[in-house]
Amino acid sequence: MNEITIYDNAPIANLTIPNEATPTASTGVMIQHKKTKFFCWQTDIEQVCKEGIEHDGPLTGELQQWVEQRITQHTGSTTLVHLRSWWSILNHGLAVPKHDHRYQTKRKTLSGVLWIQGDTCPLFVQAPEHEVQQIDNVPGRCVLFSSATSHWTEPYPYKNLRVGISFDYLVKDQPLCACENEKFCFRCVHLVKNLEQAGISTLLSGGSRSHTTKVYK
Numbered sequence: 560m561n562e563i564t565i566y567d568n569a570p571i572a573n574l575t576i577p578n579e580a581t582p583t584a585s586t587g588v589m590i591q592h593k594k595t596k597f598f599c600w601q602t603d604i605e606q607v608c609k610e611g612i613e614h615d616g617p618l619t620g621e622l623q624q625w626v627e628q629r630i631t632q633h634t635g636s637t638t639l640v641h642l643r644s645w646w647s648i649l650n651h652g653l654a655v656p657k658h659d660h661r662y663q664t665k666r667k668t669l670s671g672v673l674w675i676q677g678d679t680c681p682l683f684v685q686a687p688e689h690e691v692q693q694i695d696n697v698p699g700r701c702v703l704f705s706s707a708t709s710h711w712t713e714p715y716p717y718k719n720l721r722v723g724i725s726f727d728y729l730v731k732d733q734p735l736c737a738c739e740n741e742k743f744c745f746r747c748v749h750l751v752k753n754l755e756q757a758g759i760s761t762l763l764s765g766g767s768r769s770h771t772t773k774v775y776k
Contacts, residue, residue, distance in 0.1 A: 563684055563692060563704045566629045570621055571675050571699050576722050577646055616644030618673075618726050626673065626701060626726065633703045634669065636730045644726035647672060649680065649715040657711035660727050667730040668706040674698055677721030684710045696721060 618626060618641070631637050642662070649655070660670045672682065674696040685691045686708045694702050704710070706727070715721050 564633045566701045567699055569625055569673055569699045569701050574675060617646055617724050618644035630728055634730050636732055638731040640729040642727040642729055644724055647723040647725040649721040651718050652714050654714040655712040657709055659709050660706050665735050667733040667735050669703055670706055670727050671703040672723045672725045673701040674723040678717040680712055680715045680721055682710055682712055684708055
């Protein structure tokens with residue numbers, strides 16, 4: 560469930576890279592419990608799963624096919640749904656904060672990033688109950704990990720852009736975890752029905768233009 564897999568030699572030669580990050584339409588919720596924080600994306604999973612839905616992210620065409628072939632190798636599943644993708648761009652002095660990409664679904668979701676260009680500024684990844692791993696951002700390299708895996712970078716010290724494409728996928732035929740009835744674990748604690756049992760009462764939510772607070776009674 561917590562494997563972190565690296566694949567190299569993605570077909571990136573013909574990509575057109577933007578000069579700055581393109582905003583994503585998705586918003587998310589930051590859930591905080593004592594010293595534990597994680598991000599939960601507010602995507603309507605059932606809507607995304609409908610036939611014919613279109614994605615406006617940068618992961619398309621040959622590159623998307625290549626990524627999905629690697630996700631199939633990683634998960635053993637071919638029933639994949641592309642939830643979203645976006646440009647991940649760091650300018651000098653910027654960093655990716657520590658976060659993860661959980662969704663309100665009992666089906667497995669996974670995240671990944673495919674690097675296009677940039678000097679070395681490693682991605683740090685940490686699956687729950689595992690040690691931190693450091694992965695260099697080699698152009699053409701793709702890394703896949705579970706939605707519960709935290710990841711972050713240090714501030715980028717170089718002048719040229721560090722560019723990648725980040726993405727999330729749903730694996731329709733695999734469960735998020737093995738919990739049943741009222742049980743829950745670190746993989747499913749973020750699901751709404753489990754928050755109160757875990758003692759989580761405050762959610763901070765918002766997209767790029769807003770920030771609100773929700774309190775569970």
